[in-house]
Amino acid sequence: MKTAIIGATGYGGIELLRLLMHHPVLKVSSIHSFSQTGEAICAQYPHLQSFMHASLQEINIDAISETSELVFLATPPGVSRELTPQLRRRGLKVVDLSGDFRMKEPEVYEKWYKRPAPAADQLQQAVYGLTEWKREEVGRADLIANPGCYATATLLAAAPLMREGIIDERTLIVDAKSGVSGAGKSPNAMTHFPEIHDNLKIYKVHEHQHVPEIEQMLLEWNTAAKPITFSTHLIPITRGIMVTMYAQAKDEAAARKITELYKQSYDDAAFVRVREGTYPSPKEVCGSNFCDIGAGYDERTGRLTVVSVIDNLMKGAAGQAVQNANVRLGLDEQTGLQFVPLYP
Ligand SMILES: NC(=O)C1=CN([C@@H]2O[C@H](COP(=O)(O)OP(=O)(O)OC[C@H]3O[C@@H](n4cnc5c(N)ncnc54)[C@H](OP(=O)(O)O)[C@@H]3O)[C@@H](O)[C@H]2O)C=CC1
Ligand SMILES: CC(=O)N[C@@H](CCC(=O)OP(=O)(O)O)C(=O)O
8 A cells, every 4th residue: 555654754754664664565655754855865864775765755735645545644743633634635544643633622632732633523533543452443444543652551551450440540650761762853951962861850740741642541441530640751761661550459359360461451462462470671672563561469558560661663653553554454463563672
C-alpha cells in the first residue's frame, strides 16, 4: 500500500521511515517536511545514506492524495487537527502519532493541550490505537489516534488491574521516566546536554498531557476509575520509557497471583512480554516494539508494584503506528516489526 509520512524529519518520522524501508506491504511513496522541502533526507540524516535518497516534499494534500492511500502524521500537536480532515475528505486512511485525536471530548483536549480541539464528530470517529486492547476497532478505523508514549506503557501495565478490579481505584500512582528522544529533535533548556547529562528532572507535575488519555481509557475499563497521580521524569538515556506503578490491592488472593493475571491477559499479545519474578529495564526493549512487564505483591503493605518498559520511538510511537496500520490492513500485526532488541 502506498504510504506518505508527514513530519518525516522528526524523531518519530525518521523511525517510521526505518520501519517502512523493510515492510513488505507498506511502501513509502513520499516524505514531507514543514521547513526543509527540496532537501534529500539522507543529507540531514546521514545514517540513511545508501538506503534512501528521496527528497523532502512540501505538504500538498492534493498531491499526497494522488500518490498515497495511507498517511502517517508525525507532527506536533495542532497540525493533525488541520490536515486530517483534508486527508479524510480525499479518502485517505490516517494514523496520527500526535495527541490531536486521542480524546473524545473537545473541552478535555483544550484544557490539557491549551489549543483548539478538532471538531467533536471527528474526535468521535477516531479510534484510540492501543492495539492490544482495541484490535477490533482499529481493524475498522480510517482515523487511528496513536497513543502517547507514556500512556502506552502506563495503560498496558494498568489494564489487567483495572479490568479485573483487583486494586482500590483511588490509589493508583504512576511514576514514569523517559529518555530524551521523547522530547523530539529540537533541543531546549531542559534537554540540553549539560542540563540532563548526569542528572534527572521531574517535569509537567500534575499537568502532563497524557493524563486525560490514560484516565479516559481507565474509565472505559472500569467505571470506578479515579483521577491518577502521574509524574514524569526526564532521564539521561536516548530511548526508553520506564513506568513504575503502585496501587493498594483490594483482592488479596488475586494480588498474590499477579504474574499469572498478566500472563493470561497478554496470552495472545505478541508484543507484550511478562516477566516471572523479575522486573524489566528499558534497554531490554530498545529498538523493538515490545512492552515488557514485571509485577509483584508486597504482603507487608498490601500494595502491588508493576513495572513496564517500552522504546518510546517504537511501541511508544512509530512501532505501534505500524502495528495499527497492519491491523487495519488485515495483516499479521507483527509484519515488519519482528526485531530482537538492540542489546547491550
Ligand atoms: N518522540 C517521541 O518519543 C514521541 C512523539 N510523539 C508525538 O509524535 C509527534 C512527532 O514527534 P517527534 O517526532 O518527536 O517531533 P519532532 O520535533 O522530532 O519532529 C516534528 C516533525 O513535524 C514537522 N513539523 C513541525 N511543525 C510543523 C507544522 N507546522 N506543520 C507540519 N509539520 C510540522 C517537522 O518538520 P521540519 O522540522 O522538517 O520542518 C518534523 O518533521 C508529536 O506530536 C509527538 O508528541 C508520540 C509518541 C512518542
Ligand atoms: C521526554 C518528553 O518530553 N516527552 C514528551 C512526550 C511526547 C509525546 O508523546 O507527546 P504527545 O502527547 O504529543 O504524543 C512529553 O513529556 O511531553
